[in-house]
Amino acid sequence: GPKYPPVKFLSEKDRKRILITGGAGFVGSHLADKLMMDGYEVTVVDNFFTGRRRNVDHWLGHGNFELINHDVVEPLFIEVDQIYHLASPASPPNYMYNPIKTLKTNTIGTLNMLGLAKRVGARLLFASTSEVYGDPEQHPQPESYWGNVNPIGPRACYDEGKRVAETMCYAYQKQEGVDVRVARIFNTFGPRMHMDDGRVVSNFILQALQGQPLTVRTLGDGNCLRFQRWEDVVNPGEREVMLGYQSIVENSIPLNWDQCRMPRLLLALAGYTQTERPNLFHWMTKKLNRWVRLFDPSRAIG
Numbered sequence: 299g300p301k302y303p304p305v306k307f308l309s310e311k312d313r314k315r316i317l318i319t320g321g322a323g324f325v326g327s328h329l330a331d332k333l334m335m336d337g338y339e340v341t342v343v344d345n346f347f348t349g350r351r352r353n354v355d356h357w358l359g360h361g362n363f364e365l366i367n368h369d370v371v372e373p374l375f376i377e378v379d380q381i382y383h384l385a386s387p388a389s390p391p392n393y394m395y396n397p398i399k400t401l402k403t404n405t406i407g408t409l410n411m412l413g414l415a416k417r418v419g420a421r422l423l424f425a426s427t428s429e430v431y432g433d434p435e436q437h438p439q440p441e442s443y444w445g446n447v448n449p450i451g452p453r454a455c456y457d458e459g460k461r462v463a464e465t466m467c468y469a470y471q472k473q474e475g476v477d478v479r480v481a482r483i484f485n486t487f488g489p490r491m492h493m494d495d496g497r498v499v500s501n502f503i504l505q506a507l508q509g510q511p512l513t514v515r516t517l518g519d520g521n522c523l524r525f526q527r528w529e530d531v532v533n534p535g536e537r538e539v540m541l542g543y544q545s546i547v548e549n550s551i552p553l554n555w556d557q558c559r560m561p562r563l564l565l566a567l568a569g570y571t572q573t574e575r576p577n578l579f580h581w582m583t584k585k586l587n588r589w590v591r592l593f594d595p596s597r598a599i600g
């Protein structure tokens with residue numbers, strides 16, 4: 299039979315049934331791996347808009363694993379103990395490709411998953427985003443910051459979709475007693491990201507591999523966008539759900555490199571040295587960079 303990664307044995311009582319929406323996507327599939335290896339029963343739901351079957355195909359046929367081709371905009375009736383609701387395109391070119399669909403996914407899709415959580419009494423974690431802060435007027439942004447979003451701006455379908463989804467989560471908590479968690483995820487990178495994702499890390503890698511200048515944007519004061527590895531998103535997110543931390547958490551652990559340092563490392567990995575190719579950086583320094591979002595890690599690690 300097929301060879302699967304090693305899976306812990308859990309007794310039937312401990313073997314929670316866990317739904318991951320968007321579970322064939324970049325972050326969702328790493329979460330699926332973690333929960334599978336921890337011995338849980340994992341159901342992945344994905345419509346394969348940006349998710350890929352190959353991200354989870356190493357689990358197909360495993361007794362603890364199920365893959366359902368389903369769009370969360372349609373209601374879903376299954377029996378589960380926990381829900382990780384990650385379904386949504388996350389990179390700007392993807393979510394701006396069909397803004398109405400992005401809105402439906404984050405609003406109707408979230409409503410459906412909250413309805414499911416309410417019916418079966420499941421705890422639900424909603425994957426929100428640093429984009430709820432919009433063009434922040436405060437640096438870094440703590441969870442208590444309300445944000446500064448243009449409701450009709452080019453990113454509004456995603457930003458406002460995630461904002462109303464957060465509102466729905468806490469409405470279902472207050473009115474219906476649904477046990478919710480909201481994690482605001484900041485720029486994440488790692489294996490299984492699309493090469494054409496359009497966000498900065500994959501852009502840098504592509505530029506480095508093609509020997510093109512790396513387009514690095516920095517703030518005048520030397521501050522840069524911060525990144526997190528996928529492990530630093532999946533593990534705290536999982537801990538929040540399993541251990542029952544409550545309230546909104548910026549789901550971030552600071553990584554010791556940022557947008558200023560990362561390009562040098564990528565170039566080294568691509569086999570270049572700066573002396574060989576002195577023009578490999580294209581630094582763009584701006585006095586005030588409204589779009590820069592920096593997380594405040596105190597709550598996530600405190």
Ligand SMILES: O=C(O)[C@H]1O[C@H](OP(=O)(O)OP(=O)(O)OC[C@H]2O[C@@H](n3ccc(=O)[nH]c3=O)[C@H](O)[C@@H]2O)[C@H](O)[C@@H](O)[C@@H]1O
Nearest residue numbers: 372373374375376409410411412413414415416417473474
């Ligand atoms: O309109 C209202 O007045 C009511 O709206 C919701 O109730 P309801 O629309 O019946 O639906 P929920 O049970 O909250 O579920 C929301 C959605 O999730 C979907 N759902 C529900 C359960 C399920 O297992 N799966 C699933 O996809 C349903 O199709 C529904 O569209 C609220 O929960 C009620 O408090 C409110 O009174």
